[in-house]
Amino acid sequence: MIKLKNVTKTYKMGEEIIYALKNINLNIKEGEFVSIMGPSGSGKSTMLNIIGCLDKPTEGEVYIDNIKTNDLDDDGLTKIRRDKIGFVFQQFNLIPILTALENVELPLIFKYRNSMSEEERRKRALKCLKMAELEEKFANHKPNQLSGGQQQRVAIARALANNPPIILADEPTGALDSKTGEKIMQLLKKLNEEGKTVVVVTHDINVARFGDRIVYLKDGEIEREEKLGGD
């Protein structure tokens, strides 16, 4: 589902070249739940950005659902993000002026514009909120009227809106207390069991343990991998 081949990402800082990622090779199969762990500055966010088609590698090849993304232009990358990937952020990143339901509708609007009826769009968004286990009575609440856990559920519902095969979560529990965080991770696990490929970036081992596999990053390189569970 996701394949990184000899991926290197460098930044220039003045005369100095900084390696954010060094020769990364990673293969994530369909339906897998992979946690990426590492201290800050280890390159894990850069890696997530590259997988999420927000960033391009300096060298190497990236395949998402068998599509080589290196050659795509901005519109092409936007389409991949829209159709193949659902993003979940640490700070939820909901649009504050939109209700929970409207936040979930947003990716549908970007994809279908006016070709999807308002009614159908609402139905789809409500279904996603249900999948993210948010009670329907919160659908018309604005983000600031919701708790952190509820907001993250809305964000997850938004990530599910266009039914992408991949969910990328960047420290999804980072802004939540441990109990709520655990519930969110259980939700991601459930979605994974329903067939989504999930990649979580975290520095919390308790979060990472939800994965089938943990990839440890250090100084831009894969230090080691650890298989978990009975798979």
Next chain:
Amino acid sequence: MYFELAKRNLKRNLLRSILALLGIIIGVAAISSLGILGGGLKQGIMENLGSISNYIIVFPNYQNGYTSFDKKDVEKLRVLNCEVIPIYATSDFVYIKGKNRRIYTNIFGIDKDDINYLNLKVKISDTSAAVDTFFSKANEINIGNQLVIKNISFRVSGIYNSTYLFPDNSLILTAKTYKRLYGEKKYSRIILYVRDINNIDKIKKETERILNKKEKKCIIIALNSILEAINGVITKVSYFLMGIGAISLLVAGIGIGNVMLMSVVERTKEIGVMRSIGASKKDIIILFLYEALILGIIGSLIGAFLSLFFGYLIVHYLLKTSLSYYAIIYMLIGIFFGILTSLISALYPAYKASKLDPIKALRNE
């Protein structure tokens, strides 16, 4: 939904949106009301001079020895698609009763029914006369005063604006009265009243063909060309005034651009989020243009209606004419430029927003 999103974004910083709106309102109101002022000027002049543009005047050609027209000439012109108004004319002394004053005046005789075509807004009977404003002012004469011509008394029953047709210091009697006084059977000129201004040239040519068949018997003058020249000048003045109004709209545009740029900076992170969940660059541009469009439409509509109010004040109290259809044209022009300015000034901020690097935008707090 784009519209809804744009609307809510504008509400988010209501005061700022209102200030931007105010700029557009003032700009559009300035353009439209100055336009209306120009239109009012034009209409004022048309009201004074426009009445002569439907007329063709036919004079006898004195150089070839012709000094008048007879009944036959008039009858020949009756085939034309216009009203043929034969005019008697002479000069004589008029005695003003009660003032003990004798004035030498141009005296015209016109058929009672024909007077209606001349747009003089006066009524005369066989025992009354109409005088022009110059004559009335110079001799302090009002409706109801008595004049004496050839020992016969006439009541002044109307006062008309002097024009090219009937110059300053003139007096009009009915044709019947004129003949009783002067016994004349020949006409000194013929006026043709053409209802549709577009036919003026055609009728002028046909008149030429009918009367000047053998030799140049008469001189034919159409007055619309003079009017067109005056109109041209006023139109230019109008555009100049609107140009001044456009400066305030330009300032409004800069205001909107400024507000939008601030908005882009403040919403950088949101833009990043939208990009990451599937918004293309185009979507971001559309979103910002919608905001500008809403500001433009609301501001322009309010501005245009304000201009109607200002326009009414200017036209009514300054020019002393009335508003008419042209006001709507200038309102539409104002609205068009108001919306256009808003959109143009949002182009750069929208472009800038779309160009944001999603990663950097997401990292922005």
